[in-house]
Amino acid sequence: MKLSVIGLGLMGGSMALSLKSVYKDWQIIGYDHSQSHKEEALRLNLVDKVAETFEEVKNSDIIILAIPVEGIINALQNLSDIDKNVTIIDLGSTKEKIIKNTPPTIRKNLVAAHPMAGTENTGPKAAFDSLYQDKVVVLCDIEDSGKHQRMIAEDIFKKLRMQIVYMNSKEHDLHAAYISHLPHAISFSLANSVLKQEDPKSILALAGGGFKSMSRIAKSSPVMWSDIFKQNRKNLLKTLDTFQNELDYMKDLIENEKWEDLQEWMKKANSLHDIL
């Protein structure tokens, strides 16, 4: 089996690395528009070889798209003449727009997946082979994928020891906005709130675990995240409204010194403990 990973950053690099150890007889090929990423991926042994051109990867049994979501849409246009037995798996954080923009000729080839895994680090050197292990992967609108493609994708994610969740792409995009895109938007905002102060260094010198947790994902890639915000704009704006309402409610309690109500509101937040 010949499998190509397009995009050799954190997501693609980790995917290639994990697949190599699970499917020892497969040939794992990497492609990235950045020459230095390709060289790094080879040096770090993330892939068996790298393809020189995007055309080369078309000749694969499985193609994994691990690039920013706008790039995924472009790549899918370039794959519109792919053989009907090829499996394409995209790992994008948004799903509705990607599926909508998939050429109808290759809709059955595509399995639209969102692995709920990641770190704030980028590039091939950020890759590690346990990134996906024990994480959730959401497969969207799976009934529109080919039977063969579905089987291939499910086998891959199971072998990576991931928990598969099925969801329609509309629902996924709203859920993903709450669980991933909104938290990133908040973390970027918190980081910039502190950085614009007169002396951010002396504030940051006091940072303990709380601030570090809350600002970690503010180090994430601007290209990748502005793309996600673009594709999931409406849902993100909706979740931002919800969040701003909570902030306003809390602020009102603090302004009006309603400390008991504030405690009740905090207790509600604590109940996250029971679910997560």
Add this chain to the structure above:
Amino acid sequence: MKLSVIGLGLMGGSMALSLKSVYKDWQIIGYDHSQSHKEEALRLNLVDKVAETFEEVKNSDIIILAIPVEGIINALQNLSDIDKNVTIIDLGSTKEKIIKNTPPTIRKNLVAAHPMAGTENTGPKAAFDSLYQDKVVVLCDIEDSGKHQRMIAEDIFKKLRMQIVYMNSKEHDLHAAYISHLPHAISFSLANSVLKQEDPKSILALAGGGFKSMSRIAKSSPVMWSDIFKQNRKNLLKTLDTFQNELDYMKDLIENEKWEDLQEWMKKANSLHDIL
């Protein structure tokens, strides 16, 4: 030397435990208004013994106040007749109001400290002996503490391998609002944003590392945090304004699809990397 720790939760319990291993010949006494906390602290070997009443602890060389900030102010009133050689160290997250409410008779006894350490867990069982190690501790308005008391406190924090930072209490409270209180306010708000959705469980089933980081401190104690918000109300409101402005700015960029400006703004947030 006889040292008493008032409050046997995460902060006090961890303090007692670390001090026991550093000062092997000291007697470490614990006090807590909760009987079960006292029993648990003894069972977990956090302290050598527990005091039955608050009066008993007055007869100590060193008294550490590791209780919610409103409780610290009350305790200080009850300690107003303490011997002039006793060292009182409070570990509260706010400093200006505590210092302002310290009886003048014991102002020299007090060293106002804020260790930038903690977790979302509470109670004696949350205590662990490396909580303070390699963390920052802020000592406020130290020139108003007695020379003896300052020496005792500095020795303790150095032995715990903490990095001591000196600051006036006004500046501390604003810095602490940005670095600790605002992040908690945001985390509580994020948790409640998701929890109030129709089906929070199916959203939370998708939680990856990002959401877990961002919501971890929303599990913190409501009593402790409403007290902190109360004491640092003005600074917290100020930092909330700053944060809401950042959110509004970002939201405007998203609404008006200014993706390049959004990337620039995210890049600014990334620069946190260079400092933290």
